[in-house]
Amino acid sequence: xxxxxxxxxxxxxxxxxxxxxxxxxxxxxxxxxxxxxxxxxxxxxxxxxxxxxxxxxxxxxxxxxxxxxxxxxxxxxxxxxxxxxxxxxxxxxxxxxxxxxxxxxxxxxxxxxxxxxxxxxxxxxxxxxxxxx
Amino acid sequence: xxxxxxxxxxxxxxxxxxxxxxxxxxxxxxxxxxxxxxxxxxxxxxxxxxxxxxxxxxxxxxxxxxxxxxxxxxxxxxxxxxxxxxxxxxxxxxxxxxxxxxxxxxxxxxxxxxxxxxxxxxxxxxxxxxxxx
DNA sequence: GTATATTTGCATCATTGTTGCATTTGAAAT
DNA sequence: ATTTCAAATGCAACAATGATGCAAATATAC
Numbered sequence: 001x002x003x004x005x006x007x008x009x010x011x012x013x014x015x016x017x018x019x020x021x022x023x024x025x026x027x028x029x030x031x032x033x034x035x036x037x038x039x040x041x042x043x044x045x046x047x048x049x050x051x052x053x054x055x056x057x058x059x060x061x062x063x064x065x066x067x068x069x070x071x072x073x074x075x076x077x078x079x080x081x082x083x084x085x086x087x088x089x090x091x092x093x094x095x096x097x098x099x100x101x102x103x104x105x106x107x108x109x110x111x112x113x114x115x116x117x118x119x120x121x122x123x124x125x126x127x128x129x130x131x132x133x
Numbered sequence: 134x135x136x137x138x139x140x141x142x143x144x145x146x147x148x149x150x151x152x153x154x155x156x157x158x159x160x161x162x163x164x165x166x167x168x169x170x171x172x173x174x175x176x177x178x179x180x181x182x183x184x185x186x187x188x189x190x191x192x193x194x195x196x197x198x199x200x201x202x203x204x205x206x207x208x209x210x211x212x213x214x215x216x217x218x219x220x221x222x223x224x225x226x227x228x229x230x231x232x233x234x235x236x237x238x239x240x241x242x243x244x245x246x247x248x249x250x251x252x253x254x255x256x257x258x259x260x261x262x263x264x265x266x
Numbered sequence: 267g268t269a270t271a272t273t274t275g276c277a278t279c280a281t282t283g284t285t286g287c288a289t290t291t292g293a294a295a296t
Numbered sequence: 297a298t299t300t301c302a303a304a305t306g307c308a309a310c311a312a313t314g315a316t317g318c319a320a321a322t323a324t325a326c
Contacts, residue, residue, distance in 0.1 A: 013323055015273065046275045051314065070200035070282075073313070088242055093251065107240040109221055109255075114262030118226065122242075123254045129247030146292055148304065167282085179306045184283065204314070206282070
């Protein structure tokens with residue numbers, strides 16, 4: 001699927017910033033930070049525009065955000081685009097990379113009476129295959 | 134257990150800021166934000182001191198931090214003090230409260246070959262018992 | 267090609283978190 | 297009880313993420 005198609009499908013205007021973000025995230029093996037995405041787009045676009053684009057794309061479930069220790073923020077293509085289930089995220093404490101474990105579905109929990117679930121986030125921290133050695 | 138005992142046990146100096154934080158967090162039913170803790174301590178202490186105290190207490194596993202959507206940060210008493218297992222956190226999207234589900238242990242995942250786990254965080258978002266009605 | 271609603275860029279501000287440095291303080295030694 | 301000194305605190309300054317208001321630019325429908 002191409003970036004333009006994704007935008008059309010969600011009835012979003014085709015702006016180069018949105019298109020660029022989607023393309024970069026689609027081709028990435030890992031989740032990328034704002035700066036990593038900006039680099040791959042040659043530094044075009046204002047920071048505000050980036051945030052608003054991320055927000056729009058998140059709201060339309062085209063990308064999703066992964067936050068590690070509340071300062072490191074990464075973005076990845078959403079399940080609804082890849083047609084995968086809710087998945088676990090892995091954060092490597094050595095190389096600071098974040099990876100969507102698309103093949104590891106999230107396990108469900110039984111909440112106490114009175115609580116209702118809307119979403120769940122699972123972040124596993126450890127050492128990735130590249131850093132283990 | 135009293136706050137002073139906790140500090141002694143970890144060979145930490147007994148400063149009123151640390152003692153205050155531990156007491157407040159111990160008596161809280163939910164995880165508290167920096168501001169909520171400061172309010173309960175009558176606004177004493179500089180913001181930097183707070184952060185350094187939180188950091189120290191976290192490093193000694195006396196409290197732990199829960200981050201929701203990378204802007205909301207809450208603190209709660211750690212497992213090592215309460216002698217409970219790693220647990221699930223619940224975030225209520227209506228009242229913005231965060232609660233340690235001490236009775237819900239975290240389920241384990243089998244990672245792909247080459248990956249090693251050091252820690253895991255599970256955050257369930259939804260509506261809490263008070264907000265459901 | 268034109269009209270219009272949306273998006274962008276810029277300026278400004280808020281929040282969380284960090285660092286350097288001078289001052290203060292806890293507690294150990296006397 | 298007093299002295300001593302490493303540790304903790306307060307202050308100033310700074311960085312990163314994020315939000316908002318507004319004028320200018322742009323995408324799409326006509």
